[in-house]
Each structure stands twice: as structure tokens, then as C-alpha cells.
Amino acid sequence: MITASWGALASLLRRADVVVEAVDARVPISTRSRRLERLAETLGKPVIIALNKSDLVPREVAEEWVRMFRGEGYEAVYLAAKEHKGTRVLRKKINRATDTRPIVVAVVGYPKTGKSTVVNALRGRAGASTSPVPGSPGYTKRPGIYRGPGQIYFLDTPGVIPPDGNRLEKALRGAPPEKLKDPERVASELYNFIKKYNERAFEEAYGFDPGEPYEFLQELARRRGWFYKSDGEPLIEEAARRIIIDYHKGKIPFYIPPTEYRR
Numbered sequence: 001m002i003t004a005s006w007g008a009l010a011s012l013l014r015r016a017d018v019v020v021e022a023v024d025a026r027v028p029i030s031t032r033s034r035r036l037e038r039l040a041e042t043l044g045k046p047v048i049i050a051l052n053k054s055d056l057v058p059r060e061v062a063e064e065w066v067r068m069f070r071g072e073g074y075e076a077v078y079l080a081a082k083e084h085k086g087t088r089v090l091r092k093k094i095n096r097a098t099d100t101r102p103i104v105v106a107v108v109g110y111p112k113t114g115k116s117t118v119v120n121a122l123r124g125r126a127g128a129s130t131s132p133v134p135g136s137p138g139y140t141k142r143p144g145i146y147r148g149p150g151q152i153y154f155l156d157t158p159g160v161i162p163p164d165g166n167r168l169e170k171a172l173r174g175a176p177p178e179k180l181k182d183p184e185r186v187a188s189e190l191y192n193f194i195k196k197y198n199e200r201a202f203e204e205a206y207g208f209d210p211g212e213p214y215e216f217l218q219e220l221a222r223r224r225g226w227f228y229k230s231d232g233e234p235l236i237e238e239a240a241r242r243i244i245i246d247y248h249k250g251k252i253p254f255y256i257p258p259t260e261y262r263r
């Protein structure tokens, strides 16, 4: 994973007319970046918050988050880019966010929020869109702009926001599990965090749950056949990485209800 520096994010935003911030609809507050939003505001670029992976939350929950973000003054939409749902609405919002034509869009967000999937869903016809804009006046000299639908163009550098915060926040924000210092501890915190919102999450995802994070990791390693060669003990680290990856893949059912977040 190559995260952008804040300097690179700023130059990306400067080149854009509209900023689409991809957040994870299960954990929108943890996966939004206020720093990014403030940067966009400073540069005078409109921000659209795209609650992606909304197939993993009830519709009313997604709708409530949208209302909440709009209450804060942001344009917001929910979508399930992977299923090509909600992309029409997002496209409409992009068109309304600026009078500039064509519109250059920067899709930004923490790792694994679905930025690439959002871009691909918006571009629709995969085949037609994989090459850089050919020959359109004023654009040929600007490398890295890709044609989207209609008058929408995308900057090709993904705005990957570096995951910040504490251990758990870093994991929720897509820090690669192999880069996390203490994967077992992070995974335990993630386990407890998820179970706070869905007691049966691990039972539902894996078909077993001994009830404690460490036991869960041991059991997962045992069942998958992950053992240390040296002493035959279960490879807890592998299990820890696995649940972090499964969280990103949406395999562990849970979401934060908007009622959790009232300021």
C-alpha cells in the first residue's frame, strides 16, 4: 500500500474541482478524515462524502448517516460501489457540486474504503475507460486524468490518506496488518469493538466463538491448520491478520448505529 503524503494530497486536491471522500458505511466516523475535509475547505473544493459498502448496513442506517453529514454542511450519498448501486446519485451530486466543465474529480479516503471500486463503478464501461484521456484539448498535457462518464474525469493518483490514530483506529482505517506492531493486540481490540455492536458477529462469520478474543484467535488458527513448525502451537498472529483482512472484506457483520454519534 502506498499512502500519499499530506503534501501530495494537497496537490491532488488542488488539481481537482470536486473531492469525493470514500468512507466505510459501517464505521463512517472512524473512516472519515476531518483533516482531509479541512484541507479541501481551505482550498475551496467541494467535498462529497460517499458512504461506501452500504450493502453491509441497513438502509435506514445509511440514510441517517447521510442526514447527519448533510447537517454538518457536507454533501453526502450512500452507495455500494461493488454492486454498482448508488452510483447514479453520486454522479448527479458531482455534476451539481460545480459549474466547471469538464469536472475533474479526486477520489480520496483511507485505504480499503473502496476508492478504486467507486472510480470503476462511476466509470461504468470498464473497457472504454482504462486509457488516459486521448486528445481532448487542454487535457492531453495533463497526465493522469482518466475519462469518466459524460463530463467527469478522474485523477489517476488515488488519494490514499495515511491511517492515523491509535492501534484500533489504524486497523479500522486500513493500515496493512503486516505493518501493525502487535497484530494480536490489535485483533483483540477489533474483536471487542465489533462485538460491542454485534454480539454474534464472530459466530455468524466463522461458525464458532469461544467468547474471548485470545481464545477466538487460537481456535481460528487451530481450525485453519495454522501452527508454528517449531513447537506446534497455534499461529495466533496469522489468525489476527486474518480477522483484520476479513473486516475489510466485510465478512464480519456489524455496523455502528448513528445514535452512537451525537455531538
Ligand SMILES: Nc1nc2c(ncn2[C@@H]2O[C@H](COP(=O)(O)OP(=O)(O)OP(=O)(O)O)[C@@H](O)[C@H]2O)c(=O)[nH]1
Residues within 6 Å of the ligand: 001, 052, 053, 054, 055, 056, 079, 080, 081, 082, 083, 109, 110, 111, 112, 113, 114, 115, 116, 117, 118, 158, 160, 248, 249, 250
Ligand atoms: N461489501 C462491499 N465491499 C466493497 C465495496 N466496495 C469495495 N469493497 C471491498 O473493499 C475492499 C477494498 O476495495 P478497493 O476498491 O480496493 O479499496 P481502495 O480504497 O481502492 O483500497 P486501496 O487502494 O488499497 O487504498 C475490496 O475487498 C472490495 O471488494 C462495496 O460497495 N461493498
Ligand SMILES: [Mg+2]
Residues within 6 Å of the ligand: 115, 116, 117, 158
Ligand atoms: Mg485503490
